[in-house]
Amino acid sequence: MKLKLPRYVMCLLLHLNLFTLSAQVSDREITPDSIIRILKTSSEEFSKLTKEGTEKGIHLLELAENLGEAIGDPYLTILINREKISFFFNNEDTINIEKYLAMNLAIINKLDDNRQLGLYYEDFGVYKHSQEKREEGLAAMIKAEQLLNKYGRVEDAIDVNYNLSIEYLRREKHKLSIIYGKKSLNAIRKAKVKQNRRKNLYLFLAQDYTYLNEYEIAKKYFDTLEIEAPTYDNDPHYKGRLFSGKGFYYEEIGDYKNASLFYKKSSNSFFTYHAQRTKKVTAALILSSQLNLQEEENKRIIIENELKEQQLSNKSYIILLGILIILGLVILSIVQYNISRYKTKINKLLKRSYEELMEANRKVDNALRVKSEFLDSVTHELLTPLNTIKGTTFLLQKEELTKRQINQIKLINVSSDYLLNLITDVIHLNDLEKGMLELKNEEFDLKSLLNNLIDSSLMVNNSNDNKIHRNIDVNIPDIIKGDAVKVSQIFLNIFDNALKFTRNGDIYITILLISKVNHKVQVEFSIRDTGIGMTEKQIHKAFETFHQGSVKINRKYGGTGLGLSIVKKMLKLQGSDIVLESKPTEGTSVVFIIDFDVSKAIEDTDCDDNITDELSTGIHILLVEDNKVNQLITEKIISNYGFCCDSANDGEEAVDMVKKNKYSMILMDIMMPKMDGFEATKHIKIFDEKMPVVALTAISEKLNKEKFTEVGIYTILNKPVDPELLYQTIMKYCDKSTTKSTFL
Known part of the structure; x- marks a missing residue:
């Protein structure tokens, strides 16, 4: 415990000193100059290279950063960030270096200040060199030198030319190293700051001239170094570099005795430097570890105290919360029970409604089916007499009539056309509402x-x-x-x-x-x-x-x-x-x-009258129709075109007649007693598969499309039949070359 007492006393005195400094700053008005003085003091403390100096420098740097945030001056913020970047360089903290570089670049872009941009590229170049990315670092340094040479102050040229001189010395580009080294020395003389840089610059120039075999100039810079900057006894790293440079100089001029002497001194100095460096790094690591441990311990104690305080203050609230939770659970249970009962009731109602809906759907389906069947029956019953009327008027028009009779026939045609259009509209509307109408793609003019x-x-x-x-x-x-x-x-x-x-x-x-x-x-x-x-x-x-x-x-x-x-x-x-x-x-x-x-126009081939007559005499039609009046009228229409026609009263009779006779085509009614047209066609196709069967019916084509296709009906003609369309259909399907179904 006695061993630890001096360190704690030292820390206490340090914190008191910092507190006094902060109080002094607070008592006065905070200005950028006062913050700059704090930064200068922080830099001086870091330069002492002692543990106490490092701790004090860190606290002063953090104080300056906090005060800078309060003022909000962007240029002051850039300066503070540069000091932080310098501190992180010494501690090799690359993450924070990148962070503060990015912060400075963002501020500089808003300010549009080329001098500050040059200083940023200088810091960025040093950072890239530390990361062994020398090409990126050199490019940044060159950019910084160009900007600062044009927009910067005299003192701004010191470090950037100093760093370029070092880089070109390492790359053995000695002429460029000499140029930038002299620029840096010239800036030091004019600005009268950073005098400690001179000894390094004299050494760089002496080494450059030695490599260039200009030994007299090199000797001159070594002598100048002894005169203007002789204080290097406390810096073993610099002594090592100096003795190494002199050793190389004497080796080049052939004085191997002095060369050996200075190489030995260089070796001893570097050994001393690395020993001190190792000791400092170890001490810094130990100090950092101790500080981290102490900080973690303090955090733990603070957290424990806060937890205890929170536990004591919340004890009553926890009890109250427990009571409220219990009451809430009781209420939730009651609500859940009521919801469960309600859900059970709703589920029963939904089940009943679902069953009723299914029953309603079944009834609707049945109603639609009955409606379709009813529509077929009604249209058949309406169109069948209309077929008779239309056929009769067609035949009467072929007779010699008086003017009065012609007018009466026209009235009959108008009335029958009106009824036909009405029925057709109802059928089409029904098909459209069901989405059963399909578009055809046929050629026409x-x-x-x-x-x-x-x-x-x-x-x-x-x-x-x-x-x-x-x-x-x-x-x-x-x-x-x-x-x-x-x-x-x-x-x-x-x-x-x-x-x-x-x-x-x-x-x-x-x-x-x-x-x-x-x-x-x-x-x-x-x-x-x-x-x-x-x-x-x-x-x-x-x-x-x-x-x-x-x-x-x-x-x-x-x-x-x-x-x-x-x-x-x-x-x-x-x-x-x-x-x-x-x-x-x-x-x-x-x-x-x-x-x-x-589409390309299809030119109808003009048929020779003799060929048409020859076809007509060889065509034998079987008409299957249960309505006697329609039979008579349709037979007359077919006969007027020069075709032979037999009639069957139902499907069974039609099947028997096809077995006994040879027909060119069959006109088949669909709705008939004993055997309907679908069944009759199916039987006929068994023993005469290629027989053209054309439906002559009033039932809906769309509703029965699958049945027409299934039994092999070629196409359909709707009642009342158009005589001209009937003639074209007969001529089409009685052609010997037509051998397969074309119903669509």
């Missing part, structure tokens, strides 16, 4: 199609005496690929509305080619009329199903209100939309755009 649609509609619907102005772009390719049927439905719905809601007015039809890129074309359809127009409210509801604006409009103009709803859904199916603009009494404008593929 859009310009001819539109002209035919306009002419046909005018023959039937232009009772309002409207003037039609059509403008169909001639640049539209002759043959394009798309869904001709849906394009026709979209166009006719809009055009028929324009005809219906316009009286003695004008209708402008404009079809323009917008673009043609990479075998794709965009066509804009515009139909504008001068009819009754619509209000904003009517425009918003125009695309709703069964909406016609008002009961008055419905009674006056008729219709179902399905047209625009179907148009919008069909355009959406093709990735397009419709733009509708209208004002009451001013008319309506409808615009939409459809994309098509470009």
Whole structure:
């Protein structure tokens, strides 16, 4: 214990001394000059190379840093950081060196001060040399010398040229070493500071001139060294370097006796230096270890005291907290129990709701299935008599009729077409809502199609005496690929509305080619009329199903209100939309755009009449139809085209007739008693796989697509059948080369 007493007394006196110094600084106003004085005192304490001096220097440096932060002067902060960097160099603390270098660079960049930047590169170069990164260090030093030579003070040139002289001496570039050494000496003489640098510079110059074989100049610098800087007795490291330089000098001039003497002195001096250095390092490590241990011990004691104090002060709070936790757990248990009961109840309700939902879904599925079956049945029952009506009017048109009879037949055609369009709209709307309609990609002539649609509609619907102005772009390719049927439905719905809601007015039809890129074309359809127009409210509801604006409009103009709803859904199916603009009494404008593929026109080969007659006489058709009236009418249509036709009343009879006779094609109704068309086709395909079977039916194509494909039906014709389409189908599938199903 007695051995430790002097050290503790010493530390106490040191802290008292520092406290007094801090109090003196605090009593006066803190200025940059006072902080600079503290830094100078700290540097002096470090230069003593004693343990007490080192401790005092550290405390003064930290005091200066704290006071500098309070003032906030950036230049003072840079100066303090440079002193810290110097301290860390001596302690080989590379992490803190990099930290303070980065801090200085950040401040200098904000100040945009070239002198401070030069001083930074000087510190950075010294740091890189200490890391053995000599090329980076030399580059930084050269940059520092250039900046300080231009922007620095006289004293700034001392250290940077001093360091460059050392570096070039090591690299054996003695002429450059001499240049920078003389620059440093000149700066010392002018600034009258850092006089202790002279002895090293004289030694560097003496060594440089010795290497350059300029022995007289070298001798001159050795003599100058003895005269101007003889005080080196207490610095064994410098003595070792000096004696080594003199030994080399005498060796070069051939005085080996003196060379040997000085080499020996150099060796002894270096031995003494390293011994002292080892002792200092050991002492520093011991001191550092002791200080660290003492600091850790103090921290431990402080933490223990804080913990004890905290434990005492929080004892009552811990008890209170325990009580609150217990109460909280009790309340949480009660809440959890209630939640559990509630969850059980909810789960039972959810289970019941799920079961009800599943039952509702099952009912909905059944309802949808029944709806589809009902729709097939209803459309079949409606389209079958319509087929009779359409077929009868077609046959009557072939007879010689009076003008009155011709007009009556036209009325029948108009009425049957209206009913057919209504049924078709309902079927299409149902298919669109289910997402069952698919786009076809077939070749057709859009310009001819539109002209035919306009002419046909005018023959039937232009009772309002409207003037039609059509403008169909001639640049539209002759043959394009798309869904001709849906394009026709979209166009006719809009055009028929324009005809219906316009009286003695004008209708402008404009079809323009917008673009043609990479075998794709965009066509804009515009139909504008001068009819009754619509209000904003009517425009918003125009695309709703069964909406016609008002009961008055419905009674006056008729219709179902399905047209625009179907148009919008069909355009959406093709990735397009419709733009509708209208004002009451001013008319309506409808615009939409459809994309098509470009296709090469298919030129129909003109058939020789003799060949057609030859084909007609060799074609034998089997018509399978349970409705006697439809049988009769369809037979007459087929016979009028010059084909032979037999009829079967149901599927069973058709199978028997195919077994006994050779037919070119079979027209098969689907919904029949005894055996339906699907079953009959399946039986026929067993013994005549290549027999072309075409469905002639009123049931939905989309709903039964898989069945048509499965049994091998080539394609379907919807009732009421179009005689021209029936003829084309017969000619197509009765060709001997057609041997496989083409139903899509």
